[in-house]
Structure formats: structure tokens, C-alpha cells
Amino acid sequence: MSLLLLVEVTKMDIISQLQEQVNAIAADAFNTFGALQRDSPSVRLSPNYPEPPPANPTEDATSFAEQPKIMSAALVKAAKQFDALVAALPLSEGGEEAQLKRIAELQAENDAVGQELEKQLEAAEKELKLVQELFGQASDNCFNLKRPD
């Protein structure tokens, strides 16, 4: 629970983060395959066909060889982050019934404390009225310069 509070202040709640992470993994996979399909050099289908024309020199050869590495590293990193988020889930012990039981307990306690609070409030208001009356009398006496009797 405290983890939930901590995350609330800086980012969204953990379940939304998990959902975003799932979508991020999907986007990474999608982009990985798309980039590889788009940029990879053609495959030679048969020795009868001539060699494919040389690759466009503007495409940096080294960056293309590194692309799969970079993208797969990003995929693995996203998956690891997902695992970390799952580990951070504050899932309490027992499922729905335990939670409902706890809610009933807390409601009962809340009602009891609420009644106590009302009682104290009533008594305090009565005392306040008393003090206000006394103060009124004393100030009246002062005002009228009555001799104390």
C-alpha cells in the first residue's frame, strides 16, 4: 500500500504502468520486425539469378548490422521492466473475501469511532455554551459595573 502511495505522487498507478509497459513491448516488437523487414538486404533466391545490386551507400552498413542488436536489447529491457513492475505489485494475501472482510471490519470500527467523535463533540458544544453563558454574565456585570454579590 505504501508503494502505491509513493508511486501516486510521481507517476500513475502500478496497474496503468503495467498496461503501458505491455503496449510498449508490443510497439517495440512491431517496430523491430518492421525495421528489419524494411531495411534488410534482399535474399538470393537461386544461383541463376544475378547478384542483387549493391546496397545504397547512404545506408550506413555498420548501423544496419547493429540495428537488430539495439532493438532486441530494447525488447529485452522492456520485458525486464515488466517483470520488475509485476514484482512491485502490492497484491495482499487473500483475494476478494479477505478484502471484503477487512472492509466490513473497518466500517464497523469507523462507525464506532464516529459515534465516539459525535459524543465528544456534543459534550464539547455543551461546555462551550456554558462557558459562553458565564462569559456573557461576567461581561454584563463588568459592563454594568455591578458590585460582585
Next chain:
Amino acid sequence: MATASYPPPPPYYRLYKDYLENPKSASEPPPAIEGTYVCFGANYTTDDVLPTLEEQGVRQLYSKGPNIDFKKELRSLNRELQLHILELADVLVERPSQYARRVEEISLIFKNLHHLLNSLRPHQARATLIHILELQIQRRKQAVEDIKRRREEAQKLHKESLGTLDGHY
């Protein structure tokens, strides 16, 4: 159903003409709708429950049963997802025409993942409620303590003032 492009507001305001003098002259508001209703031509339901995967025609990959170990299932689904992505890469290299089945399996895993996460939301709602109740109890207890303290202070002052007043007579 209103089909005019700028329909006037509903004429119910006329019922409340004498409301200030006689609150009972106007009719009661209608009771809350139950079940399904139509709003702006679309059907909505008042029973908000997450439809199970079977109802959406999607195969459920994680184990069913009353109490699901969410962390375990989420982690195993993640691992399966990674394996399927690897498989897809392999298939694209060796037998490119068979990509469709792999892609379907990957999307099935994603659907299961999202459904699992969505079914965590009621648990989160109850946990939030528990947290709010605990906070409220704590605040109420604090308020009771504060009032008790103030009352004691006031009673002490009262006794003192009575004492000094008596001392003057």
C-alpha cells in the same frame, strides 16, 4: 428519439413552476434506470462487469480457478510472449509464408495480458477503499484526541477562573 439538429431542451421545467411555494406540487424524479438503456442512439448497461475472455471469443491461456496468482501468471505470460517473438523471428527467416499463425498467437498473448491486468482493477478499487477507510479512522481518532484535550484545557481554565472569582468575594 430527437432527430432535429438543435432540439430544444426537454419541457420538464414547466412542472416546477410552483416549486418554491409547494415543493410537493412537482412530480418526483424518475427512479434510477436498471439494466440496459439507450443514450444518443447507443446501448449502455448499468451492470459494469468485465466480460470474460470466453465471452469475447478469446482463448484463455492462464489457469482459471477462484484465486489466480496474478504475479505468477503475468510473469509466465511475459516469458511466453518473448518466446513467441523469437519464434516469429525464426519463422520469418526459414518459412516466411507461415507468419500468420505466429502473429495470431502473439496477439492472443497480448489479449490475455491485458485481460489479466483489467481484472486486477476491482482488487485495486477494494484496496483503495480499505486505505481510505483506514485514513478516515485515523483522522477521526485524532479528532477525538484533540477534542478531549481541548475539553480538559477548557475545564481546567473554568475551574481556575471560578477559583479566582470566588477569591474576590
